[in-house]
Amino acid sequence: MQADILLGLQWGDEGKGKVVDFLAPQYQVVARFQGGPNAGHTLEFDGAKYVLHQIPSGIFHQESMNVIGNGVVLDVIVFRKEIHALNRNIEDIRKNLLISKKTQLIIPTHRVLDAASEASKGKDKIGSTLKGIGPAYMDKIGRNGLRVGDILQADFKEKYNKLLQKHLNLLKQYNYTDYDLPALEKDFFDAIEFIKTFQLADTEYFVNEALASGKTLLAEGAQGSLLDIDFGSYPFVTSSNTSAAGASTGLGLAPNKIGKVMGIFKAYCTRVGSGPFPTEQDNDLGEQIRKEGREFGATTGRPRRCGWLDLPALRYAIMISGVTELFMMKADVLSILDEVKVCTHYQLSDGTITDKMPYCLISEPVTPIYQTFKGWKTDLTSKRNVQDLPQTFLEYIEFVERTLGVPITLVSVGPDRTQTILRK
Numbered sequence: 001m002q003a004d005i006l007l008g009l010q011w012g013d014e015g016k017g018k019v020v021d022f023l024a025p026q027y028q029v030v031a032r033f034q035g036g037p038n039a040g041h042t043l044e045f046d047g048a049k050y051v052l053h054q055i056p057s058g059i060f061h062q063e064s065m066n067v068i069g070n071g072v073v074l075d076v077i078v079f080r081k082e083i084h085a086l087n088r089n090i091e092d093i094r095k096n097l098l099i100s101k102k103t104q105l106i107i108p109t110h111r112v113l114d115a116a117s118e119a120s121k122g123k124d125k126i127g128s129t130l131k132g133i134g135p136a137y138m139d140k141i142g143r144n145g146l147r148v149g150d151i152l153q154a155d156f157k158e159k160y161n162k163l164l165q166k167h168l169n170l171l172k173q174y175n176y177t178d179y180d181l182p183a184l185e186k187d188f189f190d191a192i193e194f195i196k197t198f199q200l201a202d203t204e205y206f207v208n209e210a211l212a213s214g215k216t217l218l219a220e221g222a223q224g225s226l227l228d229i230d231f232g233s234y235p236f237v238t239s240s241n242t243s244a245a246g247a248s249t250g251l252g253l254a255p256n257k258i259g260k261v262m263g264i265f266k267a268y269c270t271r272v273g274s275g276p277f278p279t280e281q282d283n284d285l286g287e288q289i290r291k292e293g294r295e296f297g298a299t300t301g302r303p304r305r306c307g308w309l310d311l312p313a314l315r316y317a318i319m320i321s322g323v324t325e326l327f328m329m330k331a332d333v334l335s336i337l338d339e340v341k342v343c344t345h346y347q348l349s350d351g352t353i354t355d356k357m358p359y360c361l362i363s364e365p366v367t368p369i370y371q372t373f374k375g376w377k378t379d380l381t382s383k384r385n386v387q388d389l390p391q392t393f394l395e396y397i398e399f400v401e402r403t404l405g406v407p408i409t410l411v412s413v414g415p416d417r418t419q420t421i422l423r424k
């Protein structure tokens with residue numbers, strides 16, 4: 001078998017939680033491969049709403065095995081809170097969840113460093129979720145990090161103290177004192193004991209053996225392709241590879257083990273935090289979309305910036321990840337509008353018109369060129385079949401699909417599992 005990947009193609013918050021939950025019954029293994037508690041995957045079913053930050057979205061399906069891969073950075077305190085919030089039998093969760101021993105740990109001072117670094121940047125701040133993601137990946141790449149497997153070793157405390165000392169020196173340089181280390185450490189070491197009761201494993205063997213024995217596997221991306229450390233709007237990005245390649249390094253799956261790459265996008269765009277956003281509508285229209293789409297961060301509660309669908313950006317994300325099929329989310333939100341716009345090209349400052357992403361949207365700002373569509377003005381949330389969709393909306397879907405050259409196979413018309421239409 002080959003592994004399938006599910007990715008967000010914009011700036012995150014595309015609705016990955018809902019789709020993984022919807023797809024999970026088809027997969028025997030669901031694995032997270034990058035990111036950490038900066039993610040917030042929202043799932044709604046049976047009248048209840050859950051937000052998962054680090055636990056794979058297959059956890060609600062008894063038959064799915066869930067893997068937190070080596071590419072993830074794990075905050076054990078957030079993890080413990082998440083487990084309790086699931087309201088599930090903890091023994092069942094223990095049976096269905098594997099954590100890679102090679103997963104990097106976020107220690108409390110990573111979070112403090114994130115805050116200190118952002119504070120020092122002033123108006124140039126990234127708009128980080130302040131969950132310690134950047135500092136934890138810095139320590140990973142700098143070869144100073146602590147891994148989940150280390151907590152089982154006798155010298156864990158020694159290694160921790162070494163890293164702590166490095167962080168305290170850095171915090172001194174930032175002149176940052178706004179933290180209570182003893183309280184943070186108590187919580188951290190309690191949570192370390194908690195995590196020891198879970199299955200800590202060499203998950204690269206698990207995922208490869210699962211595929212070899214014919215099991216289906218879904219790699220669940222976090223954040224979005226335009227926040228990718230290499231291909232996103234650097235430096236306003238997250239610190240991991242959110243594109244398809246991240247699934248290979250973050251789980252130990254060779255590229256020839258990858259099958260379908262499913263890309264999710266919203267029928268409009270949102271971005272949370274700082275950074276360029278060519279189609280942003282920083283006006284009443286953006287406010288209307290934010291309200292109708294409940295566009296507030298699942299992790300931080302921050303209002304999301306809203307704007308029109310950006311096809312050059314989407315096409316770029318599709319190219320980088322080799323996306324084979326597309327899922328369109330939240331078109332129901334646009335039902336309130338008389339007309340809907342889509343950015344098809346960018347105009348550069350020298351007048352050139354292009355459908356490619358420039359090297360840097362900050363130093364090379366672009367003016368979006370739009371195509372306008374008649375609004376569908378129909379409540380889509382109760383629709384369950386393609387035949388029931390209004391013609392105006394079908395024309396919008398077909399235009400997007402034709403321009404991107406990848407089939408849109410799923411259309412989501414609401415947050416619940418049942419509000420999902422399969423197209424082909």
Ligand code: IMP
Pocket residue numbers: 011012013038039040126127128129130131133134222223224227236237238239272273274
């Ligand atoms: P960090 O990953 O917390 O350092 O944040 C870096 C940037 O990525 C900020 O602009 C965040 O708002 C954004 N970001 C991080 N995680 C997510 C996510 O899951 N959804 C949307 N934006 C995110």
